[in-house]
Amino acid sequence: MNIYGLGNPGVLYRDTRHNVGFMVIDRIAKDKGLRPTVKGNALIYKWDIHRLIKPMLYMNNSGIVCRDIQARFPSSMLVVYDDFYLPLGSIRIRKRGGDGGHKGISSIIYVLETEDIPRIRLGIGPISNNSLVKDFVLKNFLPEEKETVEQMINTAVEAIETIVNDGLEKAMNKFNAKRRVNEI
Numbered sequence: 001m002n003i004y005g006l007g008n009p010g011v012l013y014r015d016t017r018h019n020v021g022f023m024v025i026d027r028i029a030k031d032k033g034l035r036p037t038v039k040g041n042a043l044i045y046k047w048d049i050h051r052l053i054k055p056m057l058y059m060n061n062s063g064i065v066c067r068d069i070q071a072r073f074p075s076s077m078l079v080v081y082d083d084f085y086l087p088l089g090s091i092r093i094r095k096r097g098g099d100g101g102h103k104g105i106s107s108i109i110y111v112l113e114t115e116d117i118p119r120i121r122l123g124i125g126p127i128s129n130n131s132l133v134k135d136f137v138l139k140n141f142l143p144e145e146k147e148t149v150e151q152m153i154n155t156a157v158e159a160i161e162t163i164v165n166d167g168l169e170k171a172m173n174k175f176n177a178k179r180r181v182n183e184i
Contacts, residue, residue: 001050002070006081006104009056017124018137021080024156025052041065062104063111074112079119086123089148091156093120093172118168120156
């Protein structure tokens, strides 16, 4: 399985809301002691029989990297990315779906010509009514949000390990239900 964490390259964007996909990949790589190799426009970490991939093009061009690496079988990939419609700290796992206004997933859907792309959406919201989406997603997390973000990243890592070991269905049952319980 190829696991893509979406984000924007460069120090300027490293700690922004839009880069939680990168943060998840970085956490797994650090925990497993993995070192990246560069292939085209991506950093790739070999993790057993899986690959962790950070596209090094800007978010809106994520599909180009997925096409160059994935080419076929989008069902054997997993995309991890931010979602400002979800409350901060929540995660949602899906087998498929539209782009929900996210430019990175929109690029992937467009280039691969399918919505059948398994994904983990990470909550970075809510966005305030007077914020522009671009301004909101490119802001760093507030100090009081960092603990929640760390917990979300830990949960996303656990969800990825469940997907890898037990399959998408089990992960959906476990983590989507967990999210609902936590919100009650």
